[in-house]
Amino acid sequence: MKIALFAGDGIGPEIMAEARAVLAALDLPGLVVFEGDVGGAAYRRHGHPLPQETLAMARAADGVLFGAVGDPACDGLERHLRPEQAILGLRSALGLFANLRPARMFKGLESLSALRPEIAGEIDLLIVRELNGDVYFGEKAQRTLDDGRRQGFDFMSYAEDEVRRIAHVAFRAAQGRARGGRSGRLCSVDKANVLETSQLWRDVVIETHADYPDVTLSHMYVDNAAMQLVRDPGQFDVVVTGNLFGDILSDQASMCVGSIGLLASAALGERQTAFGTFGLYEPIHGSAPDIAGQGSANPMAMILSLAMMLRHSLGREEDAARVERAVSQTLADGVRGDDLGGTAGTREIGDAVLARL
Numbered sequence: 001m002k003i004a005l006f007a008g009d010g011i012g013p014e015i016m017a018e019a020r021a022v023l024a025a026l027d028l029p030g031l032v033v034f035e036g037d038v039g040g041a042a043y044r045r046h047g048h049p050l051p052q053e054t055l056a057m058a059r060a061a062d063g064v065l066f067g068a069v070g071d072p073a074c075d076g077l078e079r080h081l082r083p084e085q086a087i088l089g090l091r092s093a094l095g096l097f098a099n100l101r102p103a104r105m106f107k108g109l110e111s112l113s114a115l116r117p118e119i120a121g122e123i124d125l126l127i128v129r130e131l132n133g134d135v136y137f138g139e140k141a142q143r144t145l146d147d148g149r150r151q152g153f154d155f156m157s158y159a160e161d162e163v164r165r166i167a168h169v170a171f172r173a174a175q176g177r178a179r180g181g182r183s184g185r186l187c188s189v190d191k192a193n194v195l196e197t198s199q200l201w202r203d204v205v206i207e208t209h210a211d212y213p214d215v216t217l218s219h220m221y222v223d224n225a226a227m228q229l230v231r232d233p234g235q236f237d238v239v240v241t242g243n244l245f246g247d248i249l250s251d252q253a254s255m256c257v258g259s260i261g262l263l264a265s266a267a268l269g270e271r272q273t274a275f276g277t278f279g280l281y282e283p284i285h286g287s288a289p290d291i292a293g294q295g296s297a298n299p300m301a302m303i304l305s306l307a308m309m310l311r312h313s314l315g316r317e318e319d320a321a322r323v324e325r326a327v328s329q330t331l332a333d334g335v336r337g338d339d340l341g342g343t344a345g346t347r348e349i350g351d352a353v354l355a356r357l
């Protein structure tokens with residue numbers, strides 16, 4: 001079993017160190033770990049944010065654990081050399097089109113949610129974000145118009161097969177979450193009242209629903225969804241949406257459960273390995289340059305991303321559940337970082353999780 005660790009920039013190396021310690025404590029038999037450079041760190045060392053060696057390392061692995069990229073020192077670079085191209089490049093080159101971003105309330109954190117505690121307690125949702133299309137990957141440029149004005153554009157598009165494959169992932173996830181006689185629920189979020197990409201999205205999701213009659217399907221415009229997420233988050237079970245809307249809604253969902261430092265993610269494609277589905281796992285947050293180097297970042301999203309890798313790519317469900325229980329217990333015991341109004345630093349939180357493993 002082979003995995004690759006790409007720590008990246010900013011708080012990436014700090015939180016990755018804690019995930020690495022948890023991984024070591026699990027002592028998985030036959031595990032081989034490679035480490036590669038990505039982002040601004042890779043640009044400085046190799047002249048590119050996603051060096052060929054790093055990409056090759058990812059391809060050879062059963063799973064990739066990714067910290068974060070993004071470095072203000074790289075702001076002036078041409079777009080293709082900026083750190084963020086590393087994560088976009090990996091998602092695209094590895095065909096990782098399905099981004100699972102679960103958000104659930106941990107016991108004891110209800111009062112730390114941006115929402116009222118009584119509604120925050122109901123949050124247990126999964127955002128299924130399409131990850132290979134939309135404006136992130138469309139043609140983009142700036143140009144000067146004939147009248148001298150500068151114009152920027154990003155082409156937004158979805159082809160029907162791109163929508164269909166993510167819809168299948170989302171319907172299957174909803175089926176898997178059906179509980180105690182209650183059917184799984186899928187809410188497809190779009191902007192079909194304005195965007196043609198969204199109209200196609202909605203049509204294809206409705207067509208795909210025919211294969212999943214046991215799942216209750218609803219549709220919501222993204223502006224309403226942003227509002228409903230804070231008004232009544234308990235109404236959501238699985239949410240499927242495009243790349244841009246999913247990016248924004250998942251950061252919003254993180255504050256509903258207390259902090260962006262808690263939300264993990266899995267980026268999956270179709271490639272199967274001997275142990276599960278190949279994937280890339282990362283916190284939903286970025287490199288947080290404002291707190292980098294201070295030892296104050298919450299490593300829980302990173303550690304929970306490791307748990308997702310254990311589950312989806314390494315076939316280690318029991319270990320995944322063990323890591324999740326350790327994080328949950330750490331929070332229940334009141335060990336909290338600055339992001340949750342506490343005083344524990346990155347290392348202290350990591351050690352507390354290890355102690356409960």
Ligand SMILES: NC(=O)C1=CN([C@@H]2O[C@H](COP(=O)(O)OP(=O)(O)OC[C@H]3O[C@@H](n4cnc5c(N)ncnc54)[C@H](O)[C@@H]3O)[C@@H](O)[C@H]2O)C=CC1
Nearest residue numbers: 068069070071087261285286287288289290291297298339
């Ligand atoms: N997948 C990736 O590697 C991503 C990279 N980025 C990049 O990261 C850089 C910073 O972007 P921002 O917009 O500031 O978003 P960010 O997610 O890095 O930070 C937003 C805010 O949340 C806080 N925060 C984030 N993670 C935290 C943690 N684990 N513990 C405690 N506080 C945490 C930060 O201190 C900051 O105040 C940019 O270069 C951006 O492009 C942003 C999102 C995803």
Ligand SMILES: CC(C)CC(=O)C(=O)O
Nearest residue numbers: 084087088247284285286
């Ligand atoms: C390219 C990334 C910086 C986009 C992002 O914010 C994310 O995937 O969460």
Ligand SMILES: [Mg+2]
Nearest residue numbers: 247248251284
């Ligand atoms: Mg984001």
